Amino acid sequence: MKLKLAKPAQRQAARIEAWWAEHRPAAPSLFAREFRDTLAHLESTPSAGTRWPTQRRPDLMRILMPRTKHHVYFRVERDRDGLVLHVLAVWGAPRGRGPRL
Numbered sequence: 001m002k003l004k005l006a007k008p009a010q011r012q013a014a015r016i017e018a019w020w021a022e023h024r025p026a027a028p029s030l031f032a033r034e035f036r037d038t039l040a041h042l043e044s045t046p047s048a049g050t051r052w053p054t055q056r057r058p059d060l061m062r063i064l065m066p067r068t069k070h071h072v073y074f075r076v077e078r079d080r081d082g083l084v085l086h087v088l089a090v091w092g093a094p095r096g097r098g099p100r101l
Contacts, residue, residue: 001043001083008099009073012090016070034065035090038072042085046076054101060088062098069093073101 005013013035020031042048042063049063052073062071073089089099 001046001085002079002081003039003043003085003087005087006089009087009089012099016068016090016092020068031065031068031070034068035070035072038063038065039085039087042072042074046083046085049074052098057088057101060101064093071098073099 017032017035021028024030049061049072052060052062054060057075059075059077060073061075062073064071069092071089071091071093072087073091074085074087077084077086088101091099
């Protein structure tokens with residue numbers, strides 16, 4: 001399976017990782033580790049997560065990273081070479097609303 005991180009997801013993850021490293025001295029790399037592990041899990045089990053359809057993206061899904069309380073929004077599609085995991089956003093669950101997708 002190919003993994004593709006959209007530019008907004010890359011920026012969001014980098015921003016969250018930097019914030020986490022600065023503000024969580026007891027576990028500064030927790031977000032980075034959990035994000036990496038979540039992506040690996042999705043690559044091996046693309047059906048993991050919960051459907052989170054939008055009008056524009058009826059196949060959208062999300063999975064919660066339980067320790068850092070962030071959702072990874074993604075979709076899986078098939079191309080000529082196999083499955084592609086598209087990560088569209090990384091968003092804090094405590095915000096109470098999702099990203100604009």
